[in-house]
Amino acid sequence: MAFQSFDEISQPSLGPSRATALRGKLAELGLDGFVVPRSDEHQNEYCPPSEERLSWLTGFAGSAGIAVVLKDQASIFVDGRYTVQVREQVDTSTYTPRHLIEEPPEKWLGSVLKPGMKLGYDPRLQSMNEVERLRAACEKAGASFVAVKENPVDAIWTDRPAPPLAQIVLHDVALAGESVASKIERLQAKLREQKLDAVFTNDAHASAWLFNIRGGDVSHTPLPLSYALVPAEGQPTLFADGRKFSNAVRDELSQHMAIAEPRQIEAVLAGSVKGKAVRLDPAMVVEHFATLVEQAGGKVQKGGDPVALLRAVKNEAERAGARAAHIRDGVAFVNFLAWFERTVPGAKETEISVAEALERFREGTGVLKDLSFPSISSAGPNAALPHYRVSHASNRAVTPGFFLIDSGAQYVDGTTDITRTIAVGEVSPEMKDRYTRVLKGHIAISLARFPKGASGAQLDSFARAALWEIGTDFDHGTGHGVGSYLSVHEGPQRISKLGTTPLEPGMILSNEPGYYRVGAFGIRIENLVLVEEIAIEGAERTMYGFETLTLAPIDVRPIELSLLTQREIDWLNAYHAQVRETLGPLLDEPERQWLDEVTQAIG
Known part of the structure; x- marks a missing residue:
């Protein structure tokens, strides 16, 4: 069973005609514009096909965004993960892409709405906070924000799929x-x-x-x-x-x-x-x-x-389940990495064939329920798109440089999410430098010690410091919360500038700093971590740290060793020893030997 599709789901060419049809419907309703969020009544990250209004209308297939269609212009707002993707999936002569954070819809509306205009919205699709912000922007401009009883997008979406009816x-x-x-x-x-x-x-x-x-x-x-x-x-x-x-x-x-x-x-x-x-x-x-x-x-x-x-605070059974799921997933991922090293140099593998191979190894566990998200299998410049989704149209061959694979699995005892950046052949000194700085950020989070009451916002800069030193950064959070056989993106815990919820023992988060050179390459290294209380001799406060759950080797070939401190080298060697000792006995002999080789101590 395939848990992901590589069909091209974006249809930019249909954007103009669908925008015209929507404007016709708005005219019937006496509205001057309409807000189309990428959400359903449950505010889900993944929506059933019947709720994918933004994608159907505009072509944009990302997991977060919002469009505003007015009589004479339209804009689509996305965050930093999707600034490149949106231009590839949307007809930009119809929808002007804008940055959701730097120029949010309410700011833009303040500059384009005129007194007396009526902007419509569907109150079943937008949160109380969103409505409050947008209503305030309308009122400031002398316009009104009008709730509709029936969504006008649904009125023109004649082949809309039926709602899902899966068994509980x-x-x-x-x-x-x-x-x-x-x-x-x-x-x-x-x-x-x-x-x-x-x-x-x-x-x-x-x-x-x-x-x-x-x-x-x-x-x-x-x-x-x-x-x-x-x-x-x-x-x-x-x-x-x-x-x-x-x-x-x-x-x-x-x-x-x-x-x-x-x-x-x-x-x-x-x-x-x-x-x-x-x-x-x-x-x-x-x-x-x-x-x-x-x-x-x-x-x-x-x-x-x-x-x-x-x-968010996982109990002992959920923590045990997460550990078991990560050992199982680690075995599948090591089998995949060993396959990748054997197969890619001498074959014409592509982003799709690599993603399919990893899915096969996970299916080989016999207990895979689903992927936790579509695998981000990306070569060359595609890896510079943090939330890239490979399709038959975008599929690239694996060529020398960096290959980034971000993927996860759903098992009944736990949810996984792992990213590895793999060097294929020789990589440039610049690529090694950036890779090592991302690794330094990853290790900084892994080694973090913080007092009870500290939040992810206070840790976020740990992951960025090495990149900031050379004047660069990444445009996504360092880590998101993860559920227990639930959503791979779970709140309220997170490691980001917006992560104000105090971290507590039992919370699971991702640790995934990155670097992206648009049009060239991308780097991300991700493990899942579990908040735990730690003992520090002489400590005057209750202190927390992280247990790393994810078990898979990190590619050491692109490391610029001179950039790592001894403490960072020691962490990497200890992590690789844990990976080797935990997974080695569960692997067949060829894969065990390969794992032994790639997890040898460095430095």
Whole structure:
């Protein structure tokens, strides 16, 4: 079974006609423009095909972006990961690409909207925070921000796919490490502690974790699309399409919660939240549900979703599962690397054939459920695109230089994500310098020690210091949170300038600094790490550090040894010894010998 497709999903040539059709529909509705986010009602990173409105309209296939279509112009906003990709996938005579961070939509709207103009939006697709920002920009310009009942993109999308109906399955409590009853009890205690009467969430990850359920409604993340209302006292309600439940699953879940259809959310809220304080996460809950709570007489209490922090801290069973998954995945990845070294020099391998080979090695575990995202298999200048997605149209041969492979797997006991940059033949002194500086940043995070209460924002610069020394940087965060057989990109924990959530033992994050020379090459080295408490002799505070979960050799051939300190060399040698000792006994003899060779001590 193939878990990824290499078909070209972007159709830039259709952008102009679809924009024209949308403008025609807007004219019928009396609107001067419309906002098209890359999101669904659950604010998912991966949306089902029926929700890919931005991609269908513009051709842009990235995981984050937003378009604004006005009568006489249109813009598409993406972050630093997609500034090159967007120009390749979108008709730029129709949509002007803009930087989502440097020139956000609200700033641009302030310069183009005129008094009296009406800008439409779908309140089911945009978070409370987004609506607030965009409404303020409209009002400042003398324009109005108008909610629509029916999305005009849907009206012109005549061959829109049907919504998904994958079966909901129970996640084994031995893997979850905690029963549904216990999770509900802990959440309700948090609500009472914060003097909240209830929490409503449209985050399907929250429902999946809280109720120990998984599904298959979106690619690469085992999600059942669902919503939840959890009161501080009494029974929660899970909202999901009834066709997704077998009788056995429904019977099991009904012991802990009521089960209702999504169309019943309004009625359930109307009968249960009047006069009550309901927590809504304004960064995640779409405005539609905030409106329903208010119409039902509830008091919207804005704040972080308490489920997110509970989910982020992995219990002992989840930590053990993550370690087991990474050993299994490490064996598959070492088999792949050994294949790569044997095969690539004498064969005409391509980005696609390499990605397919890695998937085969993971399938060889016999327990692969899915990839955790489409593999970023990239040669030459394609590797300079941090979120490159190879297609038959973009597929490049593996040629001398750097080859970057960023990939991950979903196993029932854990989610993996690993990036390695491999030297193919000789690489230039500049490439060695940049590779070594990225490695220095990776090691700096791996060795970091930090006090309880420190956040990812305080660690982010550790990964960048060696690049800053020569006047360069990378345009993505250093690390994202990772779920337990859930999303490979999980919040609220992260290592970035925006990572303000304190890091706690049990949180899993990625450690992935990079460097990208547009049009030439890209470098990224990524392991997953687990926050743990550490003992420091004489320490006056509780101190934390990282346990590295990912086990796979790091290519030492492009290292400029003179740039590494002895401490950095010692870390790399110790890491490679751990990889060799852990995975070696699990490999066949040829691969074991290869691993022994590539993990020998340096320096």
